[in-house]
Amino acid sequence: MDRAEVLRRLEEWGARLAKSILELEEPAMEIPARTLSNTVWDERARMLRLGPERIRRRFLDVKEARKFMQTVLMLRLIAEAIREGVYPTIRDLYYNGKHTIIYRDPWGRTHSENTWEEQDESNAVIEDIEVAVNALREEMGVSADVKGKVVGPVVIRSQGYELDASKFGETALSLPVNVDALEIVKVEASYVLVVEKDAIFQRLVRERFWSQEGAVIITAKGMPDRATRRFVRRLSEEFKLPVYVLTDGDPYGWYIYSVYKSGSIKLSYESERLATPGAKFIGLTASDIDEYKISDNYVIAATERDVKRARELLRYPWFQRPEWAREINLFLKRRKKVEIEALSTHGLKFLHDYIRDKIRRGKFID
Template identity: 30%
Template sequence: MLRVLQIVQSLLQQGKHASKRDLYYTDPDQATVNQALIDISVRLKCTRSSLHVVSVGKGLIMGSLRFKDADRTIDCSVCNPFFNILFLDHHKDISSCAEYIIVVEKETVFQRLANDGFCRKNNCIVLTGRGYPDVATRSFLRLLAAETNLPVYGLVDADPYGLDILATYRFGSPTMAYDAEALATPSIRWLGVFLSDCQTHNVPDRCLLSLTNDDRRKAEAMLNRDYLKHLAFSWNQQLRLMLEKGVKLELEALSASKFSALADDYIPHKIKAAAYLC
C-alpha cells in the first residue's frame, strides 16, 4: 500500500491523473493495487477519483447530448453512432434537449437500439455500462442526471444479476460503499423487463428460462441487503417472484416477435404508461 500511496501523493502534487492500468505496471498483482486504493480511500474518507486514480471507462453513450471536456466539444448525437465514456476531468457545459435517459444492461441491447435509430426517433439519451458498470460510467450517469434533471430509466434482464446491476447504478457497489454517494444515481427507475411482460407484451412462454442454482444463491443474498428491504421494496417483490416461479426473462426475448419491438413498442409504451418501479 505504501508504494500506491506514494504514487497518489505524486499525482496530487503534480495535478496529474493516472489510470489503474498505469498503477498495475508498478505492481503486477492487480488485486494488491485495487485493495490498496480501497484501503486508502476508506482511511482518508475520500472518493477514489479524488486520489487522481481513474478508470478508463468501458461504457457507451449515444443520443441528444453535448458537452465539453478540456479542449474538446463532444456531440453524442453524431458519434457514429456512440461515444465511449472515459474519465472526464474537465466536463462542463453539458446541454441536452432529450426527454429522458435510458440505462441498458447489455451492449447487445444498446446496439439493437442504435441500429433502430431509437435516440433519433424518441429524443433521448441511451447509456450502457456493458454489464456491471465501472466507476467512470457510474460517475458520468450521476453527473448527467444532476445536470439535466431528466428522468432516468433502467432496462435490465429480469434475473438476479440484472437487478444487481441496476442496484449498482442506484445504490452503489457493496465493495465500494465508501464511494457510494459520489457514484450513485438514486433517481433511477426500473422500467423493465419484468416477468409479467410475458403476458402484457405477448412474449412466448418458451422465452422464460429456469433459474440456475447460482441465480438462486445470488437472489437470496440480495434479499438480505438493507436497501432492498427498506428503500426498494417493489424490487424486492420482483426478486421474490423470480424465486417463487423459478424463472427469469432476458431483454432479448422482447424481440421474439420482431427485432424492433423493444425500440418501437416496448420502451415507448412503458414510459408513456409510467409502467416502472421505483
C-alpha cells in the same frame, strides 16, 4: 477538484506523518473504515453509505506496520505520478511499488519481505487513500478500464473540445476515466435510458431511437464501472433528468439496476457521488413474462446461481419494496428468467413499443 488540489491534500497528509516522526511521536493515520459492518443503508437518501467508524493505522503495531508502509508507499507513488504528469493504471502502481525490502534484525539475521504480493493489496490502499483524503482515484489521475458509451442530445466539453453526442452517426462517445473533468455544456433530453447490453445499445443507435425519443442512451456492457455510474448520476443531479434502466429479467439484471441506483457494497464509500437514487427500473420483471405474453419457448430455466442471487436480493435493504418482494418471490416460485431480446418474438420492432409502454404508462419499479 483538479490534480493540483489532490496533490496538496496528499502532501498535507504526508507532511503530518513526517512531522510526528520528527517530533519523535509514533506516526498514525486515521482512515474511514471500509468494512461491511461500517456500510450502512441510508433510507432517506436511498443509497449505501459508509458509516462513522474510523480505523487508526499505527506504525508501531505489528499487525498494522505492513499496511502502514503500503499506504505511505502508495501515497508517494500517486504524488509522484501527479508531479510527473503521468496517469498510471492501478496495475502500473502495483508494479511500480512492488519491491523487496531486505533487512537485518538485531541478531544479524537477514529477512526479506515484498512491499505487496498481489494487486488486491495495492488496490486496497488506493481505496484507503481515496476515503482518507476524500478524492476519487479518477481525480488523482489513476487510470482504469472504462466501459461507458453515450449517444443522444447532450453536449460535453473535454479539455476544451466540444462534443455533441447527437452528431455521432452510428458511432458513439466513449466516456473518459475522470467524468468529473467533463463539462456538461448542454442537455436537451427528455430522459436518460441506461441499457445493460451493448448489442441493444447498438440497435437503438442504428435505429435512431434516441432521436425519436429525445433520450440520452448509455451502456456500460453489463455491470457498470465507476465512470459510467458517475456520468449517469451527473445527468440526473445536474439536469434533473429521469433515468430509466433497461436490463434482462433475471437477478443479475436487477442487481445491475440496483448498482446504478443505490451503489454497491464494495464501493459504498463512493455512493454519494456514484449512485442515482431516482433511477427507475424498466427492464423485464418476473410478472412481465405474463404481461408481455412471452411463451415458454423463449423463457430460460433459472440456474442455482440465479436462485442464490435472488435470495440475496431479497435480503438487501434497497430491495425492500413491495413491488420487488413480489417480483423476486414470483421468480423464486417459477424459476424462470427472460432476456430483453425475447421481446423480439413479437416482432423486431417490439422493443421500441416496450420501452415506450413502460415509460409512458409508468410501468416501472422505483
